[in-house]
Amino acid sequence: MSRNPYDLPSLKMLKSFECAARCGSIKDAATELFVTPGAVSHQVKALEQELGVQLFTRRHRAIELTPEGWMLKDALSRGFFDMSRAIKSVQLRADPNSVTIGATTAVSSLWLTPRISKFWRDHGEITINQQVRDRPFTRPVSLDLIIEYRVSTPDEPHDVLFNDVLLPLCSPGFNHSPEPQLNNLAAMPLIHLDAKETNWTSWRNWFDSLQYDGDLSTRHRVNNYTIALQLAKDGQGVVLGWQRLVAPLLDAGELVVLGRYKSAAPGRFYLIHSGDENTVQTALVREWLLRNLN
Known part of the structure; x- marks a missing residue:
């Protein structure tokens, strides 16, 4: 049997x-x-x-x-x-006003969640669920929307959210020279991100883009960008910052730009669709996000 x-x-x-x-x-x-x-x-x-x-x-x-x-x-x-x-x-039938968005911890806390709060002022009847993870989302896409940083263009239907600029950030009280040269910056306590997702630019990538191939110091190695930002806010070292993504921290003065060196991020942040625009609510959220990028 x-x-x-x-x-x-x-x-x-x-x-x-x-x-x-x-x-x-x-x-x-x-x-x-x-x-x-x-x-x-x-x-x-x-x-x-x-x-x-x-x-x-x-x-x-x-x-x-x-x-x-x-x-x-x-x-x-x-x-x-x-x-x-x-x-x-099945869940959509039970809650037809529900939309699920996938994002990393950093994108969720720094970019997406503040916008959802604003979205609810006009569309409080729509439930937005977030699936937060710091690993690549599985394919085929099963969520309504996914926000991903990609160096290559996604195969799925997508919109470009924004480009970004990479530059060193530290706490206002961090003891440093106001305009360090690259060799001085490389000797500072750098906070390194060892992420599973290799799309993220590392300190080594960033220095290479500025034609500096010398040794780099290490203060901490972490596998989560939110943790890296917190260490920098606590004065533990210098973090490689995504200027537009971490704008709330810069605006609040929790982090400041260190020096004059910066480089354009090699990829873009994309809003990826499930491919079938399955509900009017998903389309509404997507269009609202695209209109409220700043």
Whole structure:
């Protein structure tokens, strides 16, 4: 007798495998699923034993999908996407005035949330849910709208929100020379961002764009831009700032520009659509955001 009508392994096994396959890493899958790497590895091995096939070729600190793994990963990704869209449709029937927007922690707190507050002054009947994460959003896009910084143009329907400028920022009380040269700036305690998303410009990228290839100091290494900004506000060092994104902190005097050096960010901030403009409410939110960029 079948274990269930569809004769499937446990959803926990399938979800763990799909996440690891999509991320290309057991560790990153564990972060996304809020479990330990050992738990993900255990579920994947249990799935392999149940199916009687090897889904990953395991190498030092890396995993590669076998042909059978690719086949299962593609099927699961399509299936989870279809389930996500179906659930969203059910939720939309229950709350037709709901719109969901995805963004990083920094974009949410510094740019999006203040605008949502203003939006609600005129459209308080619309519920806006935010899905905040500091990892790339899965594809195909299942949310109504996503705000992403991209170096390359998105394949999905999109609008350009804004370009930005990168420059050093520090707290007003940070002890520094008012107009440091690049070599002096490089020797200051720099706050480095080690983000999973490689689109973000690093201190090394920024100095390279200004033709400086000397050594760089390190004060802190963090994996979240909001934490990096907080360390700078606390006087712990110099952070690489996105001038337009962090404008609220500059306007409030919590951070100040350090010196005269700056460079244009290589990418843009995009507003990505789900592709079907599924509700009048989504279209309204999108159009409002585009009209209220400043």
